[in-house]
Amino acid sequence: WDESLIFEQSTPGQRGVLPPALDAGIAESVGDATASLPPALRRQKPPALPELGQQAVLRHYLRLSQENLGADLNIDVGQGTCTMKYSPKVNDQLIRSHKLARLHPGQHDDTTQGVLEILWRMEKMLAEISGMDRVTLQPGAGSAAIWTNVAMIRAYHASRGESHRDQVITTIFSHPSNAACAKTAGYEVITLYPDADGYPDLEALKAAVSDRTAALLITNPEDTGIFNPRIKEFVDVVHSVGGLACYDQANANGILGITRARDAGFDLCHFNLHKTFSTPHACGGPAAGACGVTGALAPFLPSPTVEFDGERYFLDHDRPESIGKVRPYTGVAPNIVRAYSWIMSLGAEGLREVAEIAVLNNNYLLTEMLKIPGVSAPYAKGKRRIEQVRYSWEELAGETGVHSEDIGLRAADYGVHYWTSHHPYLVPEPATLEPTESYSKADLDEYVAIMRAVAEEARTDPETVRTAPHRSSVHRNREAALDDPNVWAVTWRAYRRKVLDAS
Amino acid sequence: WDESLIFEQSTPGQRGVLPPALDAGIAESVGDATASLPPALRRQKPPALPELGQQAVLRHYLRLSQENLGADLNIDVGQGTCTMKYSPKVNDQLIRSHKLARLHPGQHDDTTQGVLEILWRMEKMLAEISGMDRVTLQPGAGSAAIWTNVAMIRAYHASRGESHRDQVITTIFSHPSNAACAKTAGYEVITLYPDADGYPDLEALKAAVSDRTAALLITNPEDTGIFNPRIKEFVDVVHSVGGLACYDQANANGILGITRARDAGFDLCHFNLHKTFSTPHACGGPAAGACGVTGALAPFLPSPTVEFDGERYFLDHDRPESIGKVRPYTGVAPNIVRAYSWIMSLGAEGLREVAEIAVLNNNYLLTEMLKIPGVSAPYAKGKRRIEQVRYSWEELAGETGVHSEDIGLRAADYGVHYWTSHHPYLVPEPATLEPTESYSKADLDEYVAIMRAVAEEARTDPETVRTAPHRSSVHRNREAALDDPNVWAVTWRAYRRKVLDAS
Amino acid sequence: MEHPYIPNSAPRVKAEMLAAVGAADIEEFYADIPESLRLRRPLDLPAPMRGEADLVRHVEGLLDRNTSTRDALSFLGGGSYAHHVPAVCDEVNSRSEFLTAYAGEPYEDHGRFQALWEYQGLMGELLEMDVVNVPTYDGFQAVATALRMAGRVTGRTRVALATPIDPALRSKLDDYLRGAMTIGGPLEGDDLAAVYTAYPTYLGVVDPKTPEYVAAAHAAGAVAVVGCDPIGLGVLAPPSSFGADIVCGDIQPLGIHPHFGGGHAGYIATRDEQRFVQEFPSRLFGIVPTAVEGEYGFGDVYYDRTSFALREEGKEWVGTAAALWGITAGVYLSLMGPAGMAELGEGLMARCRYLMDALASVPGIEVLDAGVPHLKEFAVRYTGKTAAEVDDALRDRGIHGGVVLSKTFPELGESALYCVTELHTQADLDRLAAELKEILA
């Protein structure tokens, strides 16, 4: 398909779904209830929404869905640091029950004992996995969890009269939200770069810490896939000046049951339930995040917490030191139930198998990728990696002028994703592959074969790669329009006004 | 995609889903229960099923689904006489409830009052729509409903000591199952052909009837879309010799609320719930059929019937004259509930609108199709049609050598279905279009535009049409293999043996 | 009225289209229908529920009056089975692409053809047979057709029944074979077209003599037709291994919910011999090369035997059937694999035996055929209470008891057919035994 815009498919008078009719008794009793509105608050002109029959709406969105490449449909190991593992269909089925979907989050606890028990049990399981004392499931995603941790760090220092701590230290290979959340919370951000071996620079950290240090926000393994063996020293350095250590565990998949945040001395950590615990990413959310903290930080957890008195589960809103709400209610319940179900289907032994196979897959992929001429894996040459590897096509680019981005777009022609990864491009011509435990050896072999084929094309027929995609729904964007205020168009209204009416 | 065979994707040791573990207490108590099997009945070698992880199985079938063109995704007016109307998603949602899906049909009536009420109400509604006295919902599809009617006709005559009636009369434009079911039930089949105007030949009928006549099985309108205005005379002729008149109402969509089987004197009729009452066709079933009969035939209905004593719904198995079972239990319940929901969303006024718009759409399509050079609509020139039209590309074929079948395969390249329709090809180079009420004017215009484009291609570039499809998952079959016992392969086993091992 | 299901009901569109076809009004299209046949009043139907939410409330309200096998512990079987349905099965069969497709060609509907061909192949592995049809309506139809196929193959007209069969199936056979074949009599004779054996039998028995029935058929020059629940074939030998000629039955247990009787689909399998293949009325999909080297195409094998092609000269008759359930069963077998089917079969036999033992110890219950192997079902006889009384008492305690046999198998006395599935835990089985002990005390 190349499906047209829904706005172009409108026919006046067509209806997609009808609201329930108003009972005659109500209509008789109240008349036109909208008559009570002052004229300025009564809509004068109906919204210019398109008018379509139900089947036409359905067909439109089904076709758009077929123009989209979900993880269920491809060998999805190339989403940068954001590879999605298999999200079991049975968990989707479970959360569709009206017992969850049509549960109002403001219901009395007596009517929500089932979901509260799941939240409570999930907290206990994540506490065990991280070694932390308490866990909140309220944050809506990984970045929101980072924000939540920063807010708790701020509240912790404030409670101790140490609000003068105004610096947060992070590393360049940590997710940008670590830096950005700290800045938004009012902190000055200090960024550490890797040393020659690819580890965050411990000496730089030592130079950076002071009594202004509020916290270190750090990932391990970083997106390079290299585990920092001196992580406990990093934590100790920060603790030595009174700062807190906060562990971004978005990359936890390879170390489940192997090592835990608490064991390295961290005060806070967070997980992405969608990355590590299998919930689907839904085109970019809703996801779900979880923050684990030590007892010292627990008073600052978002409100409410889920508690159990031995007989009954209940929400505790009476938390005077809490940072309050980071989100309405208690979190993205369907994803929490999915993640709970996933852990329950695996158990301790299964989680460990997840980690081990994810790491095996990654090192297998590394071995095979490095056989492709033009590919390298910067830093820590010859070392094993944990969950992912940031590769570089620098050599191929130098040879052919074909860039990593081009390779990604050409990969789309072969039916797989490939993402060049986060700014800034510290690694030149980067590509981050993360196979997780979900993909079979045959899948990994196929992915490598695609990479090899594209690399060969870059040498033999670079134009084809540079002008890719050729087999996608559409061809390469003329991107300039996206940064030009005179023509960018975020809505159909704006497009009509700025582009259609102008031509 | 061009997805490989699932048999080619197997890796030993992989598992797709695990059965529940046996409780230790059971295992201890009974030991190996299979040990009780005599060796000849104990499977010695595991079945050579493929071994795949769950995600791989899912991905395989999702990709196959994307290689399939459901009615939800295209302008599906070209499925011969079998066009599918829009099957509302809300009805699919309703039938997925465990209250229906996980209802065992052998449950006690006290535990199935809800579904029995729906069956009962559905019978009443179809009785009103057809004018008949009783309706059974047991048949699994349209052809099974035809069989059921034939079986009731046979039982009726037998009950009256008239088993000498051994002939059934039908028309060439009636579905082949009318002729085939009658034959299978032991009847000699007499087939009427259309007269010059396209109506079944009344004189031929008069010549055919006798005291050997068991029944007339007839469609109206036939697949030509022409309503036979003398239908009552046909019925009267058959009645005059003691035969029964049975109405194949697969094409009822255009006459809902306009005219009824009973009004023309019919003794039996049947509907396809999937054609007329919107249930999805599921790649060719399960569908659902319904047979309506007059009181005289009611004793012969399949067993059980659904009855209501004013307080409670129940299944009545005590029906001594019944033909018995045509299918396990009481029919394809999910489709019956869907069809019930569909009627309930429309009501009498809505059903009439369905009929009227279906007919309007058909006549609009006829007008537009006839503007394409090379197309004709045989019979009854200039007359309006009811629900569908059998067109002929005879002129185009004569001019270009491109056949109707080629046009259909080329239409696939434009993303729509087109089916040449049933044997025998009485109409040369046939194509039957049936737009139903589900498609918008814009849809119909697009379909006609595709037909016009293909017809033009047939003139300007016949090779492209003759070798179509070009944009489907695969190219034209080498069909000879399908009729050669030495190479046909209905299973992977047979393919391995006859093709792979042989080469 | 503008209705969401009828886009051209929008008045402006309607007027435009009438103008395009040169009609004054829609009545004009019905000019051929004589006035005497016209219904000149609105149909007498319930007032519609045009709001989708109203419809949902109405239908959900009705369905809520059912007590499903998820709501109450169930031991019902006897032809419909509440085995576990893996989520992937439901996911695949609810895909719009499969759910709403119909009769497309092997090109734009390549996926459907491949999925059904793979289903045939997966069943072929399970059954160890080379020909399997696109599913027919249900197991009853499969058996009925298999027997008529046997009649055509042999030119004979009598079917002998080797084992007890489902009385409802018997009713179907009586109707479907009427005039063409007779049912009953000994497993021998020149008139014998087929011996029909159920494996397991309707009463759940894996009859050790099954191979002997097959041999008897062959000795008489008849076709051995075995009706077989495929769910057991991870542990039970496939009937082909002891010589069955036609194997048939229902695939509903393979990943398909009971759907109150809507989950049935029939399979028929034979060896790859033309004398059998030519007698199938059903469609048989085959794999075939295409114009492009290396591509797999699919199409109809030997189409010119069907009533689609030949009308009354075809074999019996064919319409659509239950293709979606065939695709679903294919998904199920792909998920289960050899190990899953073996574990499942072992688990069923173990649970069945455990429950037989447990009920045998309940005073007032006699387990029938306790000495022979059972797959998942077995019959019991109640002494002291009627089967209906026991069933009512179980229902009061939130249990769907076994299928009552008292009317259909009067020779067994007050009896019922209990069925286990892999969903039953030890606690479930113990609970049944405990409740029955109380009820029969």
Place this chain on the structure above:
Amino acid sequence: MEHPYIPNSAPRVKAEMLAAVGAADIEEFYADIPESLRLRRPLDLPAPMRGEADLVRHVEGLLDRNTSTRDALSFLGGGSYAHHVPAVCDEVNSRSEFLTAYAGEPYEDHGRFQALWEYQGLMGELLEMDVVNVPTYDGFQAVATALRMAGRVTGRTRVALATPIDPALRSKLDDYLRGAMTIGGPLEGDDLAAVYTAYPTYLGVVDPKTPEYVAAAHAAGAVAVVGCDPIGLGVLAPPSSFGADIVCGDIQPLGIHPHFGGGHAGYIATRDEQRFVQEFPSRLFGIVPTAVEGEYGFGDVYYDRTSFALREEGKEWVGTAAALWGITAGVYLSLMGPAGMAELGEGLMARCRYLMDALASVPGIEVLDAGVPHLKEFAVRYTGKTAAEVDDALRDRGIHGGVVLSKTFPELGESALYCVTELHTQADLDRLAAELKEILA
């Protein structure tokens, strides 16, 4: 262990891969992790439920302990709403292609980009505003970000609240604006960055003075931020019509189930002025020509303002958010169209007024703000019983009563916030009134 979710756990494959990478065992990959950090015991987790059916039974068993808004008549609102969700919304958002997609490029994920761009456009029509973001997490985040945008646009730091707001939202704002902006004070002054108005208010009022609050903001040189439940905009004037600069809120009412708080997604809309556009932290999808004439492409507008591009130099921060709900809301608005949204709004106002009238006649209930228009919610004060007592009594009668306000709005006394939706029939509303009459008698 071979697990269905871990294909390479099959021992033979594992061995083959280890050999390929030249590793003796998997421990080798963890060589960099110091022994002191290694967990040398199994995690202490519940025993797993490896059989899918076991898992289903366990989780369904837990969820069955909930009483949903389908199980009991509900009048809960206050930020989460159980409006009708058309089946097509659920169908689209459960498609694997959308559900499991993530961060693909505009080519292989063209569908996601187009669906989200269309969502922006549909919201743009409803709001009559030219810029709408890809959804952020929830309405709270949308309001919080809108206010910080206002702070950046004006260079000022105070937010004045014109109307009562959700106390939970207030908690969010206190955290999110801390250190950057203060909340409270008059609707005037040189320090005023924004006036925030809820429309309708948390107590359900469509405040006739709303345009005046907007005007006050403008008079002070501040940004007028209006928090708006979009469900009412078929009948309520869009805030842009009376000058709102930033409109924001939650789209959960638009075709998304409450999901026990998982159904939220936030929108932020502005005029197409660079001073606003440059302050969005969120992604904004734009339509763009491609290399092929006539094709529509989609991509990120003005990406170099985000933290993805600039880390701490970007505007606030951005991660993923709630894209699937944006697609869903787009489906909803496409289905409803202008007529649907108008009928829906009229129906909500009528039911709300009817229930206000009905409860006003119940002795012991005082309807608050009865004289001004309400969309779908209103507050009542109980005299004689506490709100908790009334809520308990309603629950005993199978009704989820309105959100209890006694603790969050002590100034209102013993009070509760009742919400109607289009799902309520007259009988439902009459039933509530009758039950309350009994309870308060």
